[in-house]
Amino acid sequence: MKIRIYNYLVRFWTFVFMLLPNIFCFFFYKFLECLPFIFISPIRVALLKSLGAKIGTSVIVSHGVEIRSPDCLILGDRVSIQRGCYIDAAGGVNIGNDVSIAHGCSILSFEHDWSNKNIPIRENDAIYAPVSIGNDVWIGCQCILLSGSQLDGNCIVAAGSVVTKSLIGSRASLIAGVPGRVVKKIRTGY
Structure with a gap:
């Protein structure tokens, strides 16, 4: 019953x-980022x-989530998506079903090129690459997923890990470390 009401509110x-201009919606979302009330989540969504x-x-988007x-x-x-998360989807971010993203995670779909030595690094071009997260994934607190990251379904990313590349074949695995890598299988039959 609660889910039905939640989806109706969304x-x-x-x-x-x-019906409103996008600029109003953008500023209203920024205002709602700081309100912690759970009943505000359908408005954020x-x-x-x-x-x-x-x-x-x-879908639940907690307070303090910047997108x-x-x-x-x-x-x-x-x-x-829990509080304190930062998602920059400029290069594309696709998150599957039944995904839990713990507090303080960052998902970045672009990075800076530094190949042109004649200009400062921050003024070099941005390189965009999509981030893809499969179904049934748990991303622990303070994780970072960088551009081009791909995770198969049914996996766990340990707290504090930094995923820097595609981990296709990570189905039913525990991913940990800096850089993130498969450390063990957690389920059989996948």
């Missing part, structure tokens, strides 16, 4: 925010949808 607020994010059902380029963000069903 649909209602999405309809309301679609609705605002992200109105700004172009593709979001499934029963850049929401129009390049895809969230599946039953995704939970």
Whole structure:
């Protein structure tokens, strides 16, 4: 029953925010980032949808979550993003169903090139590469997923890990370390 009400609220607020200019929705989302109340989560989700994010059902976006380029963000069903997370989706971020992202995680879909030595590094071009997270993934607190990262489904990323590349073949695995790598299989039959 609660999920049905939650999803109804998301649909209602999405309809309301679609009638408003994007600039209003953007500033209202920034305002709501700092409000900790759980009943504000459907409004946050609705605002992200109105700004172009593709979001499934029963998604929770906690307070203090900063999302850049929401129009390049895809969230599946039953995704939970906890407080203090930062997602820059400029290069594309696709998160599957049943994904839990613990507090303080960063997901970055671009990096800076530093090949042109004639200009400062910060002024070099940005290199965009999508980040893809499969279904049924748990990302522990303070993890970082850098551009080009790919995770198969049914895996756990240990707290504090830094995923720097595609880990296709990581299905049913525990990923840990800096840089992140498969340290052991956690389920059989995958």
